[in-house]
Amino acid sequence: MSDAKRKALKKIAKCLELGNSANINEAAAAIKMAQTLMRKYGLDQEDIDFISMGKTTSETLLPSSISDAVLKIIRGINTRFGVECVLTNHKGLKKAEFIGDANRAIFAAFAFDIVYREMNEHTGQFRNSFAGSGTSQTELNRRLQSFTFGWLEGAMAKLPNIAPDVDNDKKMKDYIDSQFKNIDRETFKQQLRDAMKGITDDYEKGMKKGKQISVNRPVSGARELKRLR
Numbered sequence: 001m002s003d004a005k006r007k008a009l010k011k012i013a014k015c016l017e018l019g020n021s022a023n024i025n026e027a028a029a030a031i032k033m034a035q036t037l038m039r040k041y042g043l044d045q046e047d048i049d050f051i052s053m054g055k056t057t058s059e060t061l062l063p064s065s066i067s068d069a070v071l072k073i074i075r076g077i078n079t080r081f082g083v084e085c086v087l088t089n090h091k092g093l094k095k096a097e098f099i100g101d102a103n104r105a106i107f108a109a110f111a112f113d114i115v116y117r118e119m120n121e122h123t124g125q126f127r128n129s130f131a132g133s134g135t136s137q138t139e140l141n142r143r144l145q146s147f148t149f150g151w152l153e154g155a156m157a158k159l160p161n162i163a164p165d166v167d168n169d170k171k172m173k174d175y176i177d178s179q180f181k182n183i184d185r186e187t188f189k190q191q192l193r194d195a196m197k198g199i200t201d202d203y204e205k206g207m208k209k210g211k212q213i214s215v216n217r218p219v220s221g222a223r224e225l226k227r228l229r
Contacts, residue, residue, distance in 0.1 A: 008041040054102030055086075056109040060116050062087070062094040069148050070096075073115050076156035081108040104162055111215045115155050122209050123148050126202075143202045150203035154210025 015034035037043070062070060066087065074085045074096065083100035085108075098108035126147045130140055 004041065008037055008043060012037050012043070053100065054105050055097050055099045056102075056105040057088070058096045058098070058109040058112045058116075060096065060113050061090065062096065064093060066094065068145075069119065069152060070116070072149065072152050073112060073119070073156075076152065076159065077108050077112055077115075080156065080159045080161045081111070082162055083108045085112075107160075107162075111159055114215050115152075115159075115213065118155070118213050119148065119151060119210075122151055122206075126206070126209075147202040147206035147209075150206030150208075151210035152206075153203075154207035155213045156210075158211055158213050159215060 012034045015030045015037065077098070078084055081098070081100070081104045083098045083104050086097045086099060087094045088097050096109070096112055098105045098112070100108070123144060127140070127144055130143075135143075
């Protein structure tokens with residue numbers, strides 16, 4: 001995107017913001033100015049939609065091989081926040097980058113960090129509870145997976161459900177296509193379909209624990225907004 005176009009978008013964004021003014025005359029003048037700028041720079045509604053879009057990267061460093069549990073967190077956050085996650089490479093590891101409405105993207109990355117941290121803490125405690133029990137590694141892994149998926153089910157239920165705009169999916173697709181190339185979103189879907197197997201009674205135990213999680217919206221300025229420049 002050219003510098004001239006970026007500057008135009010900023011001017012138009014300001015005009016549209018003023019267009020929400022309670023002062024009818026001020027609002028009308030602002031909308032008229034926005035329309036003039038759009039014509040002047042040859043912008044259409046798709047360009048304008050980009051103003052409110054952003055991407056925020058989580059602070060969590062993930063292994064290069066993404067587990068089913070992490071994919072389940074991503075699916076839950078994508079659904080409840082109306083965002084989409086892209087896994088980016090970071091010094092041999094990976095980071096989750098959430099894309100969508102700028103405010104939702106910030107909150108989604110914030111929530112991801114909390115859920116991932118709490119999941120590891122509670123699953124670690126569950127694993128340690130089998131110390132000295134003589135439980136085989138195979139059985140332990142099976143029960144741990146059930147507990148983890150149950151925990152995530154409970155945790156996801158505690159996250160806010162922020163209904164996206166009607167045109168949110170198209171806006172996100174256009175934004176992602178402009179920022180990333182050759183993303184295989186179907187890989188996520190197939191891995192998630194294969195994930196929910198071998199569930200035990202520990203699923204319910206995990207779900208009760210997961211429902212104890214608390215995720216509050218980060219205060220203004222708590223996270224830096226990483227968006228189009």
